[in-house]
Amino acid sequence: MDNGDYFGRTAGNNLPSMASTAAGTPQRPGTPSESVGRGPFGDGFESQASHRSSGPNGNPFISPSVSRPASSFDSASGIGRFDGGQRYFHSRRVRKGEVEKPWTKQADPKEKWVTILPLIGILIGLGISGFLVWDGIRSVVKHNYCLVLEENWDNGFNEKVWLKEVQVNGFGNNEFEQTTGGDQNVFIENGNLMIKAIPQDDALMQKNYKIDLLKDGTCTSKSPAACIAYTNITTGNSSIVPPVLSGRINTKPGAAIKYGRVEVTAKLPAGDWLWPAIWMMPRDDAYGPWPASGEIDLMESRGNNYTYPQGGNNIMSSALHWGPNPGNDGWWRTNVKRQSLHTTYADGFNTFGIEWSQKYLFTYVNSRLLQVLYVNFDEPMWGRGNFPILDNKGARINDIWSHTGRAQTPFDQPFFLILNVGVGGTNGWFEDNVNGKPWLDSSPNARKDFWQAKDRWFPTWTQPQMEVSKVMMWQQCDGNEDL
Structure with missing residues (x-):
């Protein structure tokens, strides 16, 4: 069959209809044998070749001509139209007017109420959130601040501002370090202040030796226990110097400062049993020895x-830290931890800060929005502590703060700033029997046990210093700082 013959017939040539072919009407002499089937374009025809192959080896997917609905053929000739009045395909499964239109029905x-x-x-939630934000802003009084200290170490270590503490007793935590006044442990490097921990000379552990800071006049304490230490190997006493x-x-x-803000930008150390701290103590013990006059810890870590x-x-x-005596320290009521985000505080510099007023005190990291500890002085600290009437010795515990009439007492006095790197200690900061801790807090040989495990902890001291790039201190100066 040539193209002219095929398309000529599709244009309306006098070809036998499906019905006449099915009925067996004789074909005209000289014309190809054809039957109406499914053509190459789904047009109701099939070629002579395909008709000839419709036998046993023919195309099994050809629909019988009798299965074609009459409506698909031209009403006059029975032939699908491809002329100017061609009719495009549309589904006969869904008749016109039978398509559902749910959007036209009445809801x-x-x-x-599914929407309302x-x-x-949402509106109630937004209202509550807005109120909480407003109440928070209202409760945080805006203050004017006056700069007290801006330290970036450009002029070296300023001894008029900073004091290097020299002691051997590990302070109140029985830490294992001796703090020195030289340049080997506190020094300026690359524009930053370094506070670095290093091992003591091993020779001082192997022989009788005495450190007497009172004798050489370098001790910053007046207590002999804070200024004198021994290594004794002859009497069976296992004490060693720090x-x-x-x-x-x-x-x-x-x-x-008495109320204000402090910010310290620092990179913390990395190494087992190191104890970096940024904290504040009262300039005067107005309400008695620690913790009666308070302590503010901006940052402590390990x-x-x-x-x-x-x-x-x-x-x-x-x-x-606050309480009438060391046995009744209310620190656990005002203690909060914060984890670094996808890193550590030893991997880079962070700003550790505090904002402190008559009505509140909060600490933060890098931004005032990233608060760590928040204390609202909305009730007297003595009442908040719920301290017992008697101490462990049976002595009466007296209210030492409420006579001031200020809820924030003892945090109503000037405090100064402290930066240090401690090591070890026996106050529980490092819990016994955890992660191979090489000493017990209750042991009289704690220092010696720690030293004898040097081969285990010293290799971990990859960064045994706290590196401080900047220190800022502001005093509240709006006329209310004396309250």
Whole structure:
């Protein structure tokens, strides 16, 4: 069959209809044998070749001509039209007018609540959130601040502002370091202040030796226990001098604030049993010895890595210490931890800050929006502590703060800033029997046990210093700082 013949017939040539072919009407002599079937374009025809192959070896997918609905053929000739009046395909499964249009039907009156109720919930939530934000802003009084200290170490270590503390007793935590006044533990490097811990000379552990800071006049304490230490190997006494040298500095000579803000930008150390801290102590013990006059911890951390169960250098904590005596310290009521975000505080510099007023005190990391500890002085600290009537010796515990009439007492006095890197200790900061801790807090040989495990902890001291790039202190100066 040539193209002219095929398309000539599709244009309306006198070809036999489906019905006449099915009925057996004789074909005209000289014309090809054809039957109406499914053509190459679904047009109701099939070629001579395809008709000839419709036998046993033919195309099994050809629809019988009798299965074609009559409506698909031209009403006059029975042939599908391809001329100017061609009719495009449309489905016969869904008849015109039978398609459902649910959007034209009338909605159930109850359906409107599917939209209204969620909107009401959203509006109520927004209203509550707005109120909480407003109440928070209202409760935080805006203050004017006057700059007290801006330290970036451009002029070296300023002894008029900073004091290097020199002691051997590990302060109140029985830490294992001796803090020195030289340049080996506190120094300026690359424009930043370094407070670095290093091991003590091993020779001082192997022979009778005495450190007497009172005798050489360098001790910054008047207590013999804070200034004298021994290594004794002849009497069976296992005491040794502090096994580590480190640094501790404070601003007591030149900068203290009563209400205001403090920011310290620092990179923390990395190494097992290191204990970095940024904190504040009262310039005068107005209400008695620690913790009666208070303590403010902006940041405390541990040099151990993130696997340490209590939290290593990926965790920092802030706390207030306050109470009538060491046995009744209310710090656990005002203590909060914060984890670093996808890193550690030893991997880069972070700004540790505090904002403190008559009505509130909060600490933060990098932004005032990232608060760590928040204390609202909306009730007297004495009542908040819920202290017992008697101490562990049966002595009566008296209210030492409420006579001031200020709810924030003892945090109503000038405080100065302290920066240090401690090591070890026996006050529980490092929990016994955790992560291979090589000493027990209750052991009289704690220092010696720690030193004898040097081969285990010293290799971890990959970064045994706290690096401080900047210190800022502001005093509240709006006329209310004397309240």
